[in-house]
Amino acid sequence: MTTNLAIEASSLVKTFGDLRAVDGVDLAVPRGSVYGVLGPNGAGKTTTIRMLATLLTPDGGSAHVLGHDVVKEADAVRGVVSLTGQMASVDEDLTGRENLILLGRLYGFKGKAAKARADELLGAFGLDDAATRLTKNYSGGMRRRLDIAASLVVTPELLFLDEPTTGLDPRSRNQVWDIVRALRAAGTTILLCTQYLDEADQLADGIAVIDRGKVIAEGTPGQLKASVGNATLQVRLLNPEQRPQAEQILARELGAVHLEPDPSALSVQSPDADKGAEAVVALSRAGISVAAFTLGQPSLDEVFLALTGHTAETQEEEEVKA
Amino acid sequence: MSTDDIAIRNALSSVPRPPRPGAFNAAMAFGWRGMLKIKHVPEQLLDVTITPVMFLLMFTYLFGGAIAGSTGEYLDYVLPGLLVMSVVFTTVYSGVSLNTDLTKGAVDRFRTLPIWRPAPLVGALLGDAVRYVIAGTVIMTLGVILGFRPGSWPGMFAALALTVVFSFGVSWLFTTLGLLLRSPSAVMNAGFMFIFPLTFLSNAFVEPETLPSVLEAFVNVNPISIMTDAARGLMAGDAVGSDVAISLAVAAGLTAVFMPLTSHLYRTRG
Ligand SMILES: Nc1ncnc2c1ncn2[C@@H]1O[C@H](COP(=O)(O)OP(=O)(O)O)[C@@H](O)[C@H]1O
Ligand SMILES: [Mg+2]
Numbered sequence: 001m002t003t004n005l006a007i008e009a010s011s012l013v014k015t016f017g018d019l020r021a022v023d024g025v026d027l028a029v030p031r032g033s034v035y036g037v038l039g040p041n042g043a044g045k046t047t048t049i050r051m052l053a054t055l056l057t058p059d060g061g062s063a064h065v066l067g068h069d070v071v072k073e074a075d076a077v078r079g080v081v082s083l084t085g086q087m088a089s090v091d092e093d094l095t096g097r098e099n100l101i102l103l104g105r106l107y108g109f110k111g112k113a114a115k116a117r118a119d120e121l122l123g124a125f126g127l128d129d130a131a132t133r134l135t136k137n138y139s140g141g142m143r144r145r146l147d148i149a150a151s152l153v154v155t156p157e158l159l160f161l162d163e164p165t166t167g168l169d170p171r172s173r174n175q176v177w178d179i180v181r182a183l184r185a186a187g188t189t190i191l192l193c194t195q196y197l198d199e200a201d202q203l204a205d206g207i208a209v210i211d212r213g214k215v216i217a218e219g220t221p222g223q224l225k226a227s228v229g230n231a232t233l234q235v236r237l238l239n240p241e242q243r244p245q246a247e248q249i250l251a252r253e254l255g256a257v258h259l260e261p262d263p264s265a266l267s268v269q270s271p272d273a274d275k276g277a278e279a280v281v282a283l284s285r286a287g288i289s290v291a292a293f294t295l296g297q298p299s300l301d302e303v304f305l306a307l308t309g310h311t312a313e314t315q316e317e318e319e320v321k322a
Numbered sequence: 323m324s325t326d327d328i329a330i331r332n333a334l335s336s337v338p339r340p341p342r343p344g345a346f347n348a349a350m351a352f353g354w355r356g357m358l359k360i361k362h363v364p365e366q367l368l369d370v371t372i373t374p375v376m377f378l379l380m381f382t383y384l385f386g387g388a389i390a391g392s393t394g395e396y397l398d399y400v401l402p403g404l405l406v407m408s409v410v411f412t413t414v415y416s417g418v419s420l421n422t423d424l425t426k427g428a429v430d431r432f433r434t435l436p437i438w439r440p441a442p443l444v445g446a447l448l449g450d451a452v453r454y455v456i457a458g459t460v461i462m463t464l465g466v467i468l469g470f471r472p473g474s475w476p477g478m479f480a481a482l483a484l485t486v487v488f489s490f491g492v493s494w495l496f497t498t499l500g501l502l503l504r505s506p507s508a509v510m511n512a513g514f515m516f517i518f519p520l521t522f523l524s525n526a527f528v529e530p531e532t533l534p535s536v537l538e539a540f541v542n543v544n545p546i547s548i549m550t551d552a553a554r555g556l557m558a559g560d561a562v563g564s565d566v567a568i569s570l571a572v573a574a575g576l577t578a579v580f581m582p583l584t585s586h587l588y589r590t591r592g
Contacts, residue, residue: 050430054434055430055434079436086427087426091426093359094362095362102354102355105351106348106351106432106437107339108340134362154340178327181327182331183334185327185331
């Protein structure tokens with residue numbers, strides 16, 4: 001069966017008792033792409049991945065992974081995918097090297113070849129030094145890297161990554177992101193579940209936003225942002241007494257100004273980044289001292305808010321010191 | 323592109339995919355995993371060594387005089403029974419450790435591998451068989467130190483081998499239980515609730531003739547009794563062929579029924 005879709009799911013359903021954890025999910029993931037499944041905790045991401053990875057049998061709907069039916073041809077699916085689960089899928093009582101050798105043997109490498117493959121992956125993922133330590137003593141970031149390395153003992157056509165950076169420090173998170181980018185560049189299709197908006201934004205070619213078991217929006221990060229429209233300019237002044245004056249200028253440049261609870265802060269919608277920047281320049285020309293401003297690209301969080309009426313996480317802002 | 327990137331891309335494309343491993347190799351890989359766990363967490367061997375030692379000392383010195391009139395005579399009677407009991411008790415831990423395993427993410431990965439379905443279970447039990455051998459060896463060694471003399475030394479090792487094979491069969495019961503129940507302690511409790519009466523209502527510790535007739539009838543058909551008879555016979559050097567055959571048949575029967583069941587549950591457990 002030839003199709004350029006790596007994953008094709010229609011009306012997938014999984015219920016746990018009364019709870020419809022996954023409630024009619026459709027997905028179409030092109031081969032070679034990184035596809036983000038974005039949603040808050042409990043949205044049904046892991047349950048969806050587990051059905052696609054043949055760990056759970058769907059209660060309704062159907063799914064094909066690389067052309068194979070996940071129920072009827074589960075074994076064929078298992079032959080071409082790898083899973084890096086939300087719980088670290090490494091064996092805590094084994095060393096990193098032993099974990100990889102074990103998987104090497106389970107994929108069909110014989111003694112020496114399994115060891116060589118393990119060492120090669122340990123090197124590529126920067127785990128040489130930790131190779132002979134028990135993985136229960138690994139840091140979160142090391143464990144994640146080992147986990148991903150374990151998924152690559154043989155190169156999968158499709159990799160499931162379930163919240164690969166949850167709980168990681170920024171440096172480890174960036175390492176994982178680099179790995180995902182390298183995999184994509186090498187042609188591996190990746191289904192990435194995440195609750196971090198910036199993660200999907202950074203990595204994914206396409207995103208499905210899911211909430212309470214349903215896909216509520218779909219598109220490229222750009223399309224999703226465009227659907228919300230305006231960016232927000234937030235300004236904090238050095239001197240609160242200048243706020244009325246600043247309000248006047250911003251209202252003239254951009255439109256209705258919102259006065260924040262903080263007496264030195266105000267915010268205003270901006271149709272695009274250029275206009276926002278001009279408004280800031282206008283403030284300083286008028287002699288108003290700006291302590292800080294942020295020109296929020298409409299974030300995926302705002303997308304989420306617009307789509308669901310509730311936020312997925314607290315918005316992260318990049319403060320630009322004035 | 324960073325050097326990491328290049329290393330990862332090289333690692334991705336470096337080797338062709340080998341053919342899938344056969345059933346035997348896959349199971350052996352999991353058996354190796356079991357060995358590594360024993361190596362890294364040797365404490366887990368305490369369970370399987372301390373309990374048998376306690377039982378042996380307790381039965382010999384505490385009950386021996388009362389049951390058989392002398393500790394030496396009772397040791398001769400009870401050692402084969404204790405061998406069977408100790409090793410069969412150890413099988414409960416196979417269910418417990420499988421259940422513990424299920425709470426870890428590693429099992430998810432194993433379940434998405436294209437391998438012979440029962441391989442993780444067969445391999446784990448092969449690893450456990452090493453524990454059975456250890457438990458049995460501890461009992462036999464201590465028995466000999468305390469004065470037990472088998473009629474046949476090779477028979478004694480044959481008895482250990484038969485007990486391990488028998489227990490391999492029994493352990494499928496507990497791996498099934500390990501997949502049906504939610505927590506390791508539930509498996510432990512249910513397992514012992516089942517195996518304790520079964521072991522004590524056998525001829526391992528008392529002559530069946532001394533029991534009320536209803537009990538005696540049960541004791542005589544209890545597979546643990548038959549296994550114990552086989553072990554006694556092998557150690558004495560006058561084994562009854564049918565006892566050995568029935569013990570093997572029980573192991574084969576339990577494996578035939580409960581291995582596929584366990585395997586199915588392992589694959590389908592959410
Ligand atoms: N095995 C299970 N039994 C009962 N409820 C479950 C089970 N797995 C998940 N759920 C429930 O299903 C919903 C979706 O969970 P999950 O797919 O893990 O969400 P996410 O990965 O998006 O955080 C949650 O409400 C969760 O509590
Ligand atoms: Mg999840």
